[in-house]
Amino acid sequence: MSAEPDIDIEEELPPQELVLDGWHRARGARMVEFAGYMMPIQYEGIMAEHLWTRAHAGLFDVSHMGQLCFTGDGLDAALEAIIPASVTSLAVGRQRYSLLLDEEGGILDDLMVSRRPDDIYMVVNGATKYDDIGWLIEHLPDDVTMNLMDEHALLALQGPEAVVALSRLVPGVEGLFFMQCAGFAWQGHDLWVSRSGYTGEDGFEISLPAEAAEAFADALCAQAEVKPIGLGARDSLRLEAGLPLYGHDLSPEISVIGADLGFAILKKRRKAGGYIGHERVARELAQGAPVKRVGLSIEGKLPAREGAEIYAGGARVGTVTSGGHSPSLGVPIAMGWVAAAHAATGTALEIEVRGKRLAARVAPMPFVPHRYHRQPS
């Protein structure tokens, strides 16, 4: 048998070790190379870990991601000249989803940006972090200082019971709403906690000093609600939640509007522009994007994987960019790019898998409803 993992293997450099490497191995994780790190893909099994997270709380080590902090005079304006987020209007304790775009409006990365009392904090994807840093250095003025927080770990606790488990250790986190963040302390260590994540569930992301990571992970997993969860379930959870994964569903060939990420650009910035890549965003807001990211539901049980071709009759109209079995729904689901004319919800399409055509339909996303703890409006 030959397995072909649909995870990109970072080439050239030997993989780095996470600060929790030994902790994962001691808990029976199967480690694989991902984004330049040896990462736990699963512990007891993807299906069980996925369902546990939807029902209870899963602990994910996402320390491979790039944590950056920025300070300096003129910082807000300098960041707004690069990313399409409204930084000047970002209050302390608030987080926004944003993107790094190239001059042609192609997506270089997606990210989270938040304001802390003394700096601006950003989390970027692990596989792209060094390229992102190069891009930011090139475009930031000298007055702005950027630091890669490589002495910090990043943990995500996700699931409906995450709030119960985390607030037992860190009282006060229950007061945060979705996309809010604040500083806390645990056994003398500073934590930066945001109520966010990438599973569609309520949950938290916790940035903490690397030397505290193991004890904190142990303390979390000592809670009855919490189990460690690997990358495999992280991928199936985010796919069910309709969330795009950079390097698969998003790439430099892809535009913001086509990717259905226009929500990340507030009205004022849509009009005024002033960030790298605005011309394409403005053009596609006015005229529509030629290709769109869509959800796909597939008839039968056979999953369609990344790279599968999408057809409307005899015409090739798109490509699957993420696909697999949905543990929550028990059916295959996928995400892909299709020509705008075939992107309306309900459109009947076909996906080719090993020479067979599977009947598929453009489906609304998320496939599994989000359960974020939003602030009542």
Next chain:
Amino acid sequence: MSRYFTEDHEWIDVEGEVATVGITNYAQEQLGDIVFVELPEEGKSFDKGDDAAVVESVKAASDVYAPVSGEVIEANAALEGEPALVNSDAEEDGWFFKLRLTDASELESLMNEAAYAKYVDGL
């Protein structure tokens, strides 16, 4: 009845000229939760090494090769409704297909149970 193993983690039970083929317990553990098995049609002929079946786990699709040459005489219909049978009973009820052997001498190059166990230990 003799049981043989391949380096691609298949087992083959041979009774007369009929070979029953499945994947090993080691293979199912490596693959994780199996959600779909694509089996060959009856009457199809394979040369040794041809793509014979596909196992879909939550994460990935994996090919299963014909460990020996032969003609498919039966596919395991139980896997259609319950692909997880491969996880729970890989080396018995989770069999994939039965072949009528066309060249029994191909069996000579395969491993026996002890040799396979040693092979897996070295991985």
